[in-house]
Amino acid sequence: MISLASVLILTILILYLSYVFTKSLGKGIGLRRGGTGMQMLDRLPLGQDKAVAVVRLGSHYYLIGIASSQITLLAEVAEEDINLETVGASLPEGGEGYPDFKKLLKKYTDRHRKDE
Template identity: 70%
Template sequence: MNSVISLVSVLIVTILILYLSYIFTKSIGKGFGLKRGGNYMQMLDRLPLGQDKAIAVVRAGSHYFLIGIASSQITVLAELTEEDIQNSLNIPNPQDKDGYPDFISILKKYTDKNRKDS
């Protein structure tokens, strides 16, 4: 009988430790996670292209930037304005929280524009 009580108490303590570990790591993970936006700047979308390489659309105030990200540098590929994006893509205002510009549409617009310029 004494061994059954001991076994049950060890099981309860183990479950309690696992639960508290889960809660602790979940709360710590929120603090160290990737922050996608701030008050004035926000990464709207990111497309990985390979190991340590990606392209992204970033909003800073009312400007949008298409940037290239590599392990050693970040390059501005194109600078956009909010009006330019809304007029050409006919999307809702991002300030309304209804939605953000579609990354593929923005990328296609500027790759098509560069093809026409060549």
């Protein structure tokens, strides 16, 4: 009976310490994740392991394609195409707030089809 109780207490202790450790580790990773010069504004999933995203690098904006094995630059987006008033004076961290992503994607895919 004593050995069963000690195993139960040890198991609960291990689970609690694992929880505390992963929670503190996650906070540290989140703080180091954000950069000052580069930011993902929006991401649109297209399928399993495939997506398109708008990224800000300094004062330039890029439309990129993301696959499981590579990242491809699709187009450079003009700042005029981005409605900064709805996004806010300072662009949000974490990817929220790019309202006209579908229109922008359609514009650049149509332009690419005309070039071919």
